[in-house]
Amino acid sequence: MSAGPDDVAGALLEALRPGSSIGVAVHDEQLRVLLISPSLAELSGTAPEEQLGRTLTEALPGEVGEVAEASLRAVAASRRPLLRLEPAVDAGRERGWLIHVYPLEHGDRELVAVIALDVTESRRAHDRLQRTRERLDTAQRMARIGSWSWDVAGDRWHWSDELYRLTGLDPAGPPPDFEALLQAIPGEDRAAIRDVTTRALRDGRPYEIRFPVLTPDGRRRILRGRGVPERGESGAVERIHGFAQDVTELARAGRRQRAAAELGRRALSGVPFDVLAADAAQAVAEELGLDLATVGRLLAASPEATQAPAGVGEEDVAFVAAVANVLASAAARLRSEAEVAAQSEARGRLVALALDAEDRARRSISETLHDGPLQDLLALGHDVARLRPAADGDEQHLERVHGGLARAVTQIREVMLDLHPVQLQVGGLESALQAICHQQARAAGYACRVEIEPAASGRRDELVLSLARELMRNAAKHAGAREVLVRVTSEGAAVRLEVADDGGGFPAERLADALGRGHIGVASSRERAEAIGGSFRVGPRDDGRPGTQAVALLPG
Amino acid sequence: MGNDHPVLNGQGTGALTRRVFIADDHEGYRSGVARLVAEHPSLEVVGQASDGEQALAGIVACQPDVALLDVRMPGMNGIEVCRRLQAEGTAPNARIVLITGTPDPVLSTQAAEAGAVALLGKETPPNTIAAQLLAAAEGRVGWSVE
Numbered sequence: 001m002s003a004g005p006d007d008v009a010g011a012l013l014e015a016l017r018p019g020s021s022i023g024v025a026v027h028d029e030q031l032r033v034l035l036i037s038p039s040l041a042e043l044s045g046t047a048p049e050e051q052l053g054r055t056l057t058e059a060l061p062g063e064v065g066e067v068a069e070a071s072l073r074a075v076a077a078s079r080r081p082l083l084r085l086e087p088a089v090d091a092g093r094e095r096g097w098l099i100h101v102y103p104l105e106h107g108d109r110e111l112v113a114v115i116a117l118d119v120t121e122s123r124r125a126h127d128r129l130q131r132t133r134e135r136l137d138t139a140q141r142m143a144r145i146g147s148w149s150w151d152v153a154g155d156r157w158h159w160s161d162e163l164y165r166l167t168g169l170d171p172a173g174p175p176p177d178f179e180a181l182l183q184a185i186p187g188e189d190r191a192a193i194r195d196v197t198t199r200a201l202r203d204g205r206p207y208e209i210r211f212p213v214l215t216p217d218g219r220r221r222i223l224r225g226r227g228v229p230e231r232g233e234s235g236a237v238e239r240i241h242g243f244a245q246d247v248t249e250l251a252r253a254g255r256r257q258r259a260a261a262e263l264g265r266r267a268l269s270g271v272p273f274d275v276l277a278a279d280a281a282q283a284v285a286e287e288l289g290l291d292l293a294t295v296g297r298l299l300a301a302s303p304e305a306t307q308a309p310a311g312v313g314e315e316d317v318a319f320v321a322a323v324a325n326v327l328a329s330a331a332a333r334l335r336s337e338a339e340v341a342a343q344s345e346a347r348g349r350l351v352a353l354a355l356d357a358e359d360r361a362r363r364s365i366s367e368t369l370h371d372g373p374l375q376d377l378l379a380l381g382h383d384v385a386r387l388r389p390a391a392d393g394d395e396q397h398l399e400r401v402h403g404g405l406a407r408a409v410t411q412i413r414e415v416m417l418d419l420h421p422v423q424l425q426v427g428g429l430e431s432a433l434q435a436i437c438h439q440q441a442r443a444a445g446y447a448c449r450v451e452i453e454p455a456a457s458g459r460r461d462e463l464v465l466s467l468a469r470e471l472m473r474n475a476a477k478h479a480g481a482r483e484v485l486v487r488v489t490s491e492g493a494a495v496r497l498e499v500a501d502d503g504g505g506f507p508a509e510r511l512a513d514a515l516g517r518g519h520i521g522v523a524s525s526r527e528r529a530e531a532i533g534g535s536f537r538v539g540p541r542d543d544g545r546p547g548t549q550a551v552a553l554l555p556g
Numbered sequence: 557m558g559n560d561h562p563v564l565n566g567q568g569t570g571a572l573t574r575r576v577f578i579a580d581d582h583e584g585y586r587s588g589v590a591r592l593v594a595e596h597p598s599l600e601v602v603g604q605a606s607d608g609e610q611a612l613a614g615i616v617a618c619q620p621d622v623a624l625l626d627v628r629m630p631g632m633n634g635i636e637v638c639r640r641l642q643a644e645g646t647a648p649n650a651r652i653v654l655i656t657g658t659p660d661p662v663l664s665t666q667a668a669e670a671g672a673v674a675l676l677g678k679e680t681p682p683n684t685i686a687a688q689l690l691a692a693a694e695g696r697v698g699w700s701v702e
Contacts, residue, residue, distance in 0.1 A: 370628065374657050375582035378678040382588040385682050409679055413658060423658055426633045431662035 009035075018042035021118035023097075026104060026111055031055050031072045040116055043097065044068075071101050072112050079103040079110070085119070095120040137161055144246035150178075152201065152238050166223060166246050168215025184213040186220075197227070201237050204229045210247070222251040252287075253315065259283045260322040267330035276330055280323045288316050299324050352531030355524055359420070359466050366420035374412045381405045414439065421465065429457035429464060429488065436469050437486055444476030446501075447483045456490040460554040463528060464488055464497050470521045471499035471550045480504055481547065493556040494534070502547040522550070529554060574693035575602040577618055577650070579611035579634070580626035585678065589624060592682045598690055608632025616646045621693035623647075624685075627656035627663065627675075635663075635670045642671035651692040655680075673697045 016022055016037035023040025027033060033051045041048040044060050051059040056069040075082050081102035096119045104113040137160070140146060146163025150156075157176045164171040167184045174180075178197070182190050189211050196207045206228045213221050225244040232238035263280050271279075277299075284295045290312070298320050312320075384402050389395040416422060417439045421432035430452045441448035468486055475481040481501030489496045522538055529536035534554040541549040576593045578601060580586035586604060593599045603618040605611040608631040615623050615637070625634035632640075638652045652672040656663060659677040667675040673692050676685060691697045 370657055371582065375585050375678070378657060379582065379584035379588045381679055382585070382592065382682050386592070406679065416658070421658075422628060423660060423663060426627050426635060426656075427660065427663040427666055431660055431666070434662050435658070435660050 013037045016040070023114075023116035023118075025114040027072055027076075027114070029076070029110060031069060031076065031112065033059065034111065040114070043116065071099070072114070075101045075103055076110070076112050086116070096123045141165070145243050146245075147241070147243045148176075149242070150240045152240065153232075163244060166221065166244060167213050168217060168219075184215070185211055186214055197240075200227055200229045200240060204231050204237050210251075221246055221248045223247065249315075256287060256315075256319045256322070259287065260319070260326055263323060263326045264329075267326055267333070273331060273334055277327055280327055284320055284323055287319060288312060295320075299327060348527040348531050351524055351527040355466070355528055359462055363420040363462075366416045366422055369412055369416050369419075370422045374409065374416070377405050377409050377412070381409070424461055424465065429461040432461070432465055433468060433486060433488070436465065437472065437484075440469070440472045440476065441484065444472075444481075446476060446481050448472070449483070449485050451485070451487040451489075453489045456488045456495050459490075459556045460495045460532075463532070463554060464495060464552075467497055467525050467528065467552050468499060470525055474521045474550075475499065475501040475503060475548070490556075491553065495554045495556060497552045497554065498549060500541050500543075500547060500549040502545065525550070525552060572598070573600050574598055574621040574690060575600055575618070576689055576693070577601075577603045577605070577611070577615050577620035577623040579605040579608070579614070579623065579629065579637070580655070581606050581629045582626070585626075588682075589685065592686055593689065596686045596690070599686060599693075606630075608634070608637050611637050612640055615641060615650055619647055620650050622651045622653060622689050624653050624655055624689060625672075627654050627667075628658075635666055635672070638667070638670040638672050651695070651697070653688060653692050653697075655685075 013024065013035060016024060016039040018038050019042070020037075020039040023037050023043055025033060025036040025040050032053055032055050036048045036051050038048055041051055044051070044056075044064065046059060056065045056072065059065065060068065071082055071084065081100065084099050084101075086097040086099045098117040098119045100115045100117070102113055102115075104111040140160055140162035144162070144166065146166045147160045148163055149158050155177065157178070159171075159176045161171055164176075167181070169176065169180065169184065182193065185193060192209060193211055196209045199205075200207050206226065208224065208226045210222060210224045213223055215221060223244045224247045225242060227240045227242035229237040230239040230241065263276065263283065266279065267276055281292055281295045281299060284290070284299065285292050288295070290298075381402065384398060384405065387398055389398060417435055421435045423435050424432035430450070433452065434450050437448040437450050468488075472484055472486065475484050481503035483502050485498070485500045487496075487498045487500075489498075526536040529552045532555060534552060536550070536552045538548060538550045541547050576599050578586055578590050578593065580589070583606065586606065590601050590604060593601050602620050603614040605614045606629075608629045611623070611625055611629070611634075612632065625637055627634040629637075634654045634656075638654065641647050641650065641652065652670075653674045653676060654667045654672045655676045655678055657678045659675060664675045674688055674697050676688060680688075688697065
C-alpha cells in the first residue's frame with residue numbers, strides 16, 4: 001500500500017498523541033487552524049476537531065487565545081520566525097514549552113507554522129545544573145577554593161569564578177591560560193609551579209604545591225594547589241583537574257603560632273627578659289604592621305582590656321594576647337627563679353657561715369690540744385726520760401710509760417691534723433697542706449703530691465685547707481684513687497685550688513644531685529667557694545687522663 | 557749578770573760553759589728543758605722567755621751561744637724571731653735551734669731558710685736535746701732535723 005504525502009502528514013500528525021513532547025500546527029492566512037496535532041491541541045485543553053477552521057481567539061477562551069494569536073499575527077506580518085518559552089500548567093504540573101512560530105510558504109500560500117517542544121525536563125535539568133553551579137560557586141567562595149581544569153591537547157583552560165577572585169584576575173578578561181596564572185605568581189616562585197606541572201604531565205601523578213600570588217591590588221595571598229592528571233586512551237595526560245585554596249589565613253595562623261612558640265622556647269632558654277620583650281614587640285609589629293610604640297602599649301595592657309587599634313582584627317588581638325601571655329609567664333618564671341636564687345644564695349651563705357664557724361671551732365680545739373695536752377705529754381716525756389729505775393722492774397715500767405706517752409702524742413697529732421693543722425700559723429699553707437695531704441694519703445692508701453706556688457699562699461689559706469681536705473677525703477671515699485695531686489696556684493688576684501685524682505670519676509648526674517645524695521663534701525665546697533664570690537667545678541681532668549678534677553677559684 | 561758569762565763560768569770547771577737561752581710558752585716543757593740544761597756540765601741557762609717578743613729582747617740582751625726556741629709561741633713564732641735576729645744582726649754569735657710539737661719537712665726548710673741550725677721535735681729525748689744544743693753552740697751542727 002502506497003501513501004501520498006498528505007496521508008503521511010496525517011499519519012505523522014496522528015502519531016503526535018496527547019502527552020507527546022512535540023506539537024505541530026499550521027495556520028492559514030486568516031490564522032485559522034489548518035491542521036493540528038492532538039498533542040498541541042491538548043496543550044490548550046481542547047480536542048483537535050474543536051480548533052480546526054477556527055482562529056485561536058475563537059478556539060481558546062480568554063487571554064490565552066489572544067496572546068497566542070498575537071504571536072501568529074506578528075510572524076504573518078513580518079514573515080520572520082519567533083521563538084518563545086511558554087509556561088503551562090498540566091494537571092497541576094508545571095511544564096515548559098518552547099514555541100517556535102515561523103512563516104511557511106506552501107505553493108503560493110503564506111501560512112504560519114507552529115512547532116512546540118515540551119522542554120519541561122530539559123528546563124528542570126538546566127535548573128538543577130544551574131542550582132548545582134550556584135551551590136558549588138557558593139561553596140567555593142565560602143571555602144576560598146577555586147577549581148580549574150586544563151584540556152592539555154587543546155590548551156583550553158577553565159577557571160571557576162572563585163579562582164578568578166583568588167588570583168584577582170578579571171573573569172571578563174581574556175580566557176585564562178598557564179601564562180596568566182604565572183603572571184600572578186612572584187617571579188621567584190614560578191619555577192616551582194612549572195616544575196610540578198611538567199612532572200605531572202610526564203608521570204601522570206597527582207601533585208600538591210603551595211605558592212604565593214600577588215593580586216593586582218597588591219595583596220599577597222598564599223594558595224595551596226592540587227592537580228590531578230587524567231590520562232587519555234593513548235596513556236598520555238590529556239587533562240588536569242585541580243583546585244587552589246586560599247590558605248593565607250591558615251598560613252598566617254600557623255606562622256603566628258610558630259612565632260609565639262618560638263618566643264616561648266626562647267623564654268625557657270634563659271634569654272634576658274628585656275631581649276625577649278624586644279623580640280616579642282618586633283614579632284608583633286612585623287606581623288600586624290604596627291609601630292613599636294603601639295605594640296608596646298598593646299602588650300603592656302591586659303588582653304581583655306586592650307582596645308585594639310583600627311585595622312586590628314580579632315585574630316590579631318588573639319595573637320597579641322598569646323605573645324603577651326608568653327611574656328607574662330616568662331616574667332613570672334623569672335621572678336620565681338630570682339626568689340629561688342635568692343633563697344639558694346641565702347642558704348649558701350648560711351652553709352658557708354656554718355662551715356666557717358666549724359672551721360674556727362676545729363682550729364680552736366686543735367690549738368687547745370696543741371698548747372695544752374700535747375705540750376703536757378711532751379714535757380712529761382722528758383720527765384719520765386730523766387727518771388732512773390729504783391728497783392727491779394722499774395725499767396720496763398718506765399719503758400711502758402714512755403711508750404704510752406709517745407702513742408698519746410701521735411694520736412693527738414693525728415686528731416689535730418684532722419681538726420686543723422696548727423702548722424698553718426707557723427709553716428704556712430704549704431706546711432699545713434703537706435701535713436694534711438700525707439695524713440690523708442697514709443690513711444686511704446694513695447700517693448699524694450702537693451704543689452704550691454708561693455704567691456698563692458697567705459690569701460685564702462684556711463678555706464684552701466678546708467676544701468682540700470674535703471676533696472682529698474672524697475677522692476679516697478668515692479673515687480678509689482691511687483694518686484692525688486693537690487695544686488695551689490694564683491690566678492690574678494684569685495687563688496686556684498685543684499685536686500685531681502686518677503680514680504673512677506664522678507658521673508655528672510651524681511654531681512648534680514650531690515647534696516641530695518648526701519655528698520656534702522662536693523656540695524658544701526661549692527657553697528663555700530660561691531659564698532665568697534668564687535666558683536667551683538668538678539668534672540673530668542683537664543689533661544685528658546682518667547679521673548676527676550675539682551677546681552675551686554677563690555677571689556683573693 | 558757577770559756569772560752568766562761563759563768565760564767566768566768556765567773558769568771554775570776548767571771547761572767552757574755554753575750559754576743557753578730558752579723560749580717556750582708551755583711552762584712545763586720550758587722548765588723541764590731548763591732543768592736539763594742546768595744539769596748539763598757544759599751548758600747553762602742564761603735566760604728564758606714565754607713568748608716571741610720576750611725571746612727576741614732576751615736573746616739580744618743575753619747574747620747566748622745558743623737559743624732553743626719553740627716554733628709556736630704567742631705574739632711572734634720562733635721562726636719569725638730567728639728571721640728578725642738574722643735580719644737585724646743583733647745577736648750575731650747566737651746559734652738558733654728550733655723545737656716544735658708538730659715537726660714536718662716544710663717547717664724544716666723554713667727553719668733553715670730563717671737561719672736556724674736545727675729543728676727538733678719536742679719528743680726528742682732530753683739527752684739528745686742537750687747534745688744538740690752543745691753541738692750548735694760549738695758550731696758543730698750544720699743542719700739536722702730530729
